[in-house]
Amino acid sequence: MLKIELVTADGIGQQELFELYHAVGWHAFDHAPDKLMEAMQNSTGIAQARFNDRLVGLARVVSDRVSICFLQSLATHPDFQRQGIGKALVEKVFEPFPLMVRALITGTSPAQRAFYESLDFIDPERTLPEPSTVFLRHY
Template identity: 40%
Template structure:
């Protein structure tokens, strides 16, 4: 594995972001680059993972940073998956917002995703007597 470095993602580079999203097939985002650019601009915090200077993973956080933070767009290049990068991105952002009342995310309900987020200590909303709505 290459040497990893984690840093706040401050300067939006459309080519590298599009390559990252394309690598995992997220065409709803890549088909609308203006929306994605605006989403990054308006994010509360974005943490990136670099291997030898190359962007290999990212996690966006949106919200107010006090009562609620929504974790959005956890992406790791396929060839770098299963090496703990996604877990490290999640842990670092969860630590940064440890005092926030609600830390939330939505994900595909696959066994793999559920196991990953439960491994990190997150719980399904049903465990709190809640449900989620989306439009």
């Protein structure tokens, strides 16, 4: 049975989180697993999807709790994609944050664009009445 709920970082094991991240091709924390768990602890909100107690999806946000909420991570195991889990995770993780701006940074594949546009996210270059942009600085 599939269950989607808000949780704290303490409810997610490091090994199961790495298994999910690896399943979607994420390896940025392989060299520093403790940093991944620290990032989870410092998240403002976390939603998880479990199928028969197996972690199959996760969304996490960081926020100032007043004006902006940033979707930091969204991962759905490939075996469970295209079943509405990603959408449900995004909706669940944003539930406690009825804020003015919800933001994310993602790849540029047509599938990613279509998915986030289906959730009413917009490309800042298409914002009306005043166009916007996103600036990043990587260290």
